[in-house]
Amino acid sequence: MTTGTLYGVGVGPGDPELVTLKALRILRSAPVLAWPAPEDGPSLAREIVAAHLPGTQREIPIRMPLVPARFPAQEVYDRAAEEIGAELEAGADVAVICEGDPFFYGSFMYLYGRLAGRFPVEVIPGVSSLTACAAALGAPLAARNDVLTVIPGPLAEDEMTARLAAADAAAIIKVGRHFAKIRTVLDALGLAGDARYIERATMADQRILTLEEVGADSAPYFSMILVHKRTEAWT
Amino acid sequence: MTTGTLYGVGVGPGDPELVTLKALRILRSAPVLAWPAPEDGPSLAREIVAAHLPGTQREIPIRMPLVPARFPAQEVYDRAAEEIGAELEAGADVAVICEGDPFFYGSFMYLYGRLAGRFPVEVIPGVSSLTACAAALGAPLAARNDVLTVIPGPLAEDEMTARLAAADAAAIIKVGRHFAKIRTVLDALGLAGDARYIERATMADQRILTLEEVGADSAPYFSMILVHKRTEAWT
Numbered sequence: 296m297t298t299g300t301l302y303g304v305g306v307g308p309g310d311p312e313l314v315t316l317k318a319l320r321i322l323r324s325a326p327v328l329a330w331p332a333p334e335d336g337p338s339l340a341r342e343i344v345a346a347h348l349p350g351t352q353r354e355i356p357i358r359m360p361l362v363p364a365r366f367p368a369q370e371v372y373d374r375a376a377e378e379i380g381a382e383l384e385a386g387a388d389v390a391v392i393c394e395g396d397p398f399f400y401g402s403f404m405y406l407y408g409r410l411a412g413r414f415p416v417e418v419i420p421g422v423s424s425l426t427a428c429a430a431a432l433g434a435p436l437a438a439r440n441d442v443l444t445v446i447p448g449p450l451a452e453d454e455m456t457a458r459l460a461a462a463d464a465a466a467i468i469k470v471g472r473h474f475a476k477i478r479t480v481l482d483a484l485g486l487a488g489d490a491r492y493i494e495r496a497t498m499a500d501q502r503i504l505t506l507e508e509v510g511a512d513s514a515p516y517f518s519m520i521l522v523h524k525r526t527e528a529w530t
Numbered sequence: 531m532t533t534g535t536l537y538g539v540g541v542g543p544g545d546p547e548l549v550t551l552k553a554l555r556i557l558r559s560a561p562v563l564a565w566p567a568p569e570d571g572p573s574l575a576r577e578i579v580a581a582h583l584p585g586t587q588r589e590i591p592i593r594m595p596l597v598p599a600r601f602p603a604q605e606v607y608d609r610a611a612e613e614i615g616a617e618l619e620a621g622a623d624v625a626v627i628c629e630g631d632p633f634f635y636g637s638f639m640y641l642y643g644r645l646a647g648r649f650p651v652e653v654i655p656g657v658s659s660l661t662a663c664a665a666a667l668g669a670p671l672a673a674r675n676d677v678l679t680v681i682p683g684p685l686a687e688d689e690m691t692a693r694l695a696a697a698d699a700a701a702i703i704k705v706g707r708h709f710a711k712i713r714t715v716l717d718a719l720g721l722a723g724d725a726r727y728i729e730r731a732t733m734a735d736q737r738i739l740t741l742e743e744v745g746a747d748s749a750p751y752f753s754m755i756l757v758h759k760r761t762e763a764w765t
Contacts, residue, residue, distance in 0.1 A: 305661070307550065315657060316554075317547035396661040398670045407670065418665035420657045420732075422550060426540070426631040430653035435633045435642065440685060442693055445678040458677055461696065497655075 299327075299383040301414050302390040303397035303407065305421020306343045309498035313422045319347050321419060325390035327382045329355040329375065331402055340392040355379060355389070359402075376409035383414045396423040400447070400468065424496060425466055428519045431496045432503060436521065437464045448473035456480050463524055470494075470518040474509055477520060481506070486522055494518035534562075534618040536649050537625040538632035538642065540656020541578045544733035548657045554582050556654060560625035562617045564590040564610065566637055575627040590614060590624070594637075611644035618649045631658040635682070635703065659731060660701055663754045666731045667738060671756065672699045683708035691715050698759055705729075705753040709744055712755060716741070721757055729753035 302321050307313035322328065322344055332338035338356065357375040359368055379389050397403035397418050407416060425445065429436040437443040444462035446455060448469040459465055459480060467477055470492075481487045487506055495501045495517050506520075537556050542548035557563065557579055567573035573591065592610040594603055614624050632638035632653050642651060660680065664671040672678040679697035681690060683704040694700055694715060702712055705727075716722045722741055730736045730752050741755075 305657075308655075310552065312552035312555070313550050313655065315542065315548050315550050317545065319551075320547070396657075396665075396671075398664040398672075399661050400672055400674075400676075404670050404673045411668075416668065418668065420543075420548065420661040420665040422540075422631075422655045422657055423661055426634050426655040426658055429633040430631075430655040433646075433651065433653065435639050436631075437633075437635055437680065438639045439635075440682040441635075442682070442685070443680040445672065445680075447675040447677070449675050450677070458696075461693075 296386055298414050299386050299388040301379065301383060301406070301410055301416045302388065303393055303401075303403040303416065303418040304390050305393050305396040305401075305419055305423075306340060307422040308395055308424045308427035308496055309339070309343060311343050311346065313427065313497060314344055314347075315419070315421065318419050318421060319344070321390050322392065323347060323349060325352065325388045327353045327355065327379075327387050327389040328392060329357060329379055329389055330392040331357045331359060331394075334358050334360050338392070340394045343394070344392065353382070355382075372405040372409060376406055379406065380410060380413065383410070393421065395427075396421045399423045399425065424468070424517070424519060428466070428493050428496045428521060431501060432491050432493055432521060434491055434521055434523065436466070436523075448477060452476055452480060456484065459484055459486065459522065462522070465522045467520040467522070469516060470514045470520055471516040472514070474514040478506060481520075481522070486524070489524055490520050490522045492518065492520050531621055533649050534621050534623040536614065536618060536641070536645055536651045537623065538628055538636075538638040538651065538653040539625050540628050540631040540636075540654055540658075541575060542657040543630050543659045543662035543731055544574070544578060546578050546581065548662065548732060549579055549582075550654070550656065553654050553656060554579070556625050557627065558582060558584060560587065560623045562588045562590065562614075562622050562624040563627060564592060564614055564624055565627040566592045566594060566629075569593050569595050573627070575629045578629070579627060588617070590617075607640040607644060611641055614641065615645060615648065618645070628656065630662075631656045634658045634660065659703070659752070659754060663701070663728050663731045663756060666736060667726050667728055667756060669726055669756055669758065671701070671758075683712060687711055687715060691719065694719055694721065694757065697757070700757045702755040702757070704751060705749045705755055706751040707749070709749040713741060716755075716757070721759070724759055725755050725757045727753065727755050
């Protein structure tokens, strides 16, 4: 018997209009959908495409505790992979709804790692938060021969400093509770003036703030800081 | 009188299904379209969305000589900006069709630099070649706290070596005629085994090759090499 295919489907950064035709086709036709969600409450990823779903598909929620004891929350992904794997075994395609792009720092990676060896996998790329933030800020991300570096907020202060010092352009992702440290690094490098902050890009509650306006503890997980040292590059 | 708005519209990496709903809405409704093309022949960017266009819009081709005497070809963009600016002045919106994402190493930057001060600009992010290549290769781009570095192929050998040595994951873009140099750098760093090559990702003539299979002179401009040193990160 032929097994099903696992689809990792990128649905973009939040604006329901930033979904691709290919994502919609696969999400509408797969017999089984899976999607990440908090322990309680709705799934942001599913809400992006909810208006397009027929409402007749089997659905597998992947609910993540707010404060996982370990990272990544292995048991949650183990259980989800088991449930998804059973559908694939039985011949049903399963489409996992992924915010942004599945392979750009996405949690789809944890299902991919568990299932890719056993089942066919197809990934549908989506608009990533990286370029969505640049568009929303009206700030080109990189041009010509710029080296662009994507720096996760959890990095240690000294490593972040070295990475930012070497970059022509940088995107600091997963800012969240690391904002105060990042601010210190930007100030020390004299880059605060080149930095632009945005949260929940393309969503209804998107906010663009100066670094001064961001409270040290208030940055959400879905926030990003773009830094560009060569503003003359695109003129 | 109100001026028109300049739209930079990302249409994704080549597969016509990887266009977003928002890109289609704007490209169908703008009275004027502009698009990049070679000196002779069709525009790849326009072809991606051609099936969706009503055929009644004014169109401004931006034709680039194959071997521009200078980079960027200032006169071509000066002339295009003048023509587009006249439409905006007259109150017409102009949508520029951009392969991939307008702010990710896109030539839209050169129009943006010339027109953004004078007219309202809105950028519609698209699926970038970066995540499209990762999806086509079936290779996660970055996970967890990976530092991801985007390295343009034209960089000098010593700078490229330093950037690659420092990266957890890297995407070398604009490979083209720089392939032999890049191969030398990867070999010297012992990274050839971690590197994956792809050209024309998501297009009908997409090819995935080993480094050995790529002829030293044969890599097209639309080619990319992904390098990931931490394959255990997503398992």
